[in-house]
Amino acid sequence: MLFHKFHFQLANKLLKNKEQRFSRPIIRISTIGIALGIIVMLFAVGITMGYKAEISKKVVELGAHIRISNYDFNYSYEQLPIDKEEVEKIDFEGITQIENVAYYCTKVGIIKTDCEVEGVVLKGVDSLFFKSGFVKNIIEGSKLQFSGENYKNQVVISKKIADKLQLSLGDKVRTYFVQDPPKFRNFTVVGIYRTNLPDYDESFIFVNIEQVQKLNEWTSNQIGGVDIFLSNFEQIDEVVNNLNQQLDYQLKAETIQQQFPQLFEWLALFDMNVIVLLTITFFVCIITILSTFFIIIIEQIQTIGIFKAIGMKNKDISTIFIIVAGKIILKSLLIGNAIALLLAFLQQKFHLITLDVDTYYLPYVPISLSLTAVVLLNLLVFILCIGALLIPGWFVASRISPVNAIRFE
Known part of the structure; x- marks a missing residue:
């Protein structure tokens, strides 16, 4: 026309x-x-x-774009350890899309207060985890500190858990672990977070990774997995394929979509x-x-x-x-x-x-x-x-x- x-x-x-x-x-x-x-x-x-x-x-802020874990890790919070040496073989710096790499490990525990008992998942994290953007979810207090007095005994809990157990900043929290022999740890609440995602807010608390390593009777060279944060979500498939090519047979890299398919x-x-x-x-x-x-x-x-x-x-x-x-x-x-x-x-x-x-x-x-x-x-x-x-x-x-x-x- x-x-x-x-x-x-x-x-x-x-x-x-x-x-x-x-x-x-x-x-x-x-x-x-x-x-x-x-x-x-x-x-x-x-x-x-x-x-x-x-x-x-x-x-992603709570998990990661990509997670490296043991192949035997069947989505259980009681993990098999991974040697850091195996992870350090990966050329993270050669993958330009990777923004941050953080080690973690998990442990199931029970928090007991004078009025309530609550099952929780301790996620032990290192200082690099808080560069992921999770800090934006902290509504009271601060993130974990990794130096100073009693820094290893700090804990960040969710608003939902805090309300249920009537906890506030500065309170002492005794957490029990069902193992042989049974153990417990005393933590001090330094931060309260809220994500509005029930799977996290109802279960997860964050502590120093060294605490979970000791509870699992691991060495400082053993971790539960690796959280990998990217600069661009769109390139997640390309990066996970690259990582899986570099990993040994006993390790696997999974995207956030593979970890939470239903969501x-x-x-x-x-x-x-x-x-x-x-x-x-x-x-x-x-x-x-x-x-x-x-x-x-x-x-x-x-x-x-x-x-x-x-x-x-x-x-x-x-x-x-x-x-x-x-x-x-x-x-x-x-x-x-x-x-x-x-x-x-x-x-x-x-x-x-x-x-x-x-x-x-x-x-x-x-x-x-x-x-x-x-x-x-x-x-x-x-x-x-x-x-x-x-x-x-x-x-x-x-x-x-x-x-x-x-x-x-």
Whole structure:
């Protein structure tokens, strides 16, 4: 379809025609409808991207992008030890995507207070763990210290465990371990965290890695596993393949998706919901512009008759009315984008729409809109709407008789 200057001039005159008493309110309704459509689509995509990113980030901060563990480690918290020497053979520095590497080990224990008893998982960590972003989840106190007086006896517990056991900063916590012979350790609460992820908040407490090594009767050269944090989540598969090629047969590297498949399968369901919503909204936009297009043609049928009487070709007439529709679509998209981006900014800044933390794991609705997503959605709406008008536009123009059209009232 070729566009000439006179196409745009005639299209502008048709749009500015003050005698459009019937179509003018229809055009306004169409503009509002398509604008609402793009707002819904941008919010659907933005909320899905934002929610998935926030949940993934939370899980990574507590676990890691990639975890190296023993092949016999069947997702039990009672681990088989790994020699640091085996891990140190890996060329971590040669993998540019790796941002941080931290050692850890775990142990199951029981916290007993005067009023309650609670089963917990001790995760022994080193100082590098707190470079992962976990510190942002600490809502009271501070992270573990790795030097100073009694630093080995510090513990960071979750807000949920603290409330249940009526613990606060500075309290002493006695933790028992079922083994032969039974052991216990006294810890001092120095920090309280909250992730809003029940699997963590109900179970995990963080202590110095040396404490868990002693409880497991390991040497300082033995660890339970390695947490690996990346600079880019998108490159996780490439890095894990690289690591598995370097590891000995008794060790394995797993991505965060492999460690928590159910969580990421649940997040993947959001994509299907968004696809369904986008498809419905696309159809609504197409039907809206088609209805408006036919109403404009009916109102301008005498004008079409005059165009044909002076020898204008069907494709030129069709082009003029498609330009009219295109201008309506563009105006709708501009209005819709302006409103959507403003609302997205306000939500991102002030968290106006809140969520039930226990159900959705986040206190507010997160929105993350990339420039690519915004541009693609707008292009799709414009192309699909214009594409839907091509055949009807040409068909109507070719069927109208000049004589009958001029007489039409």
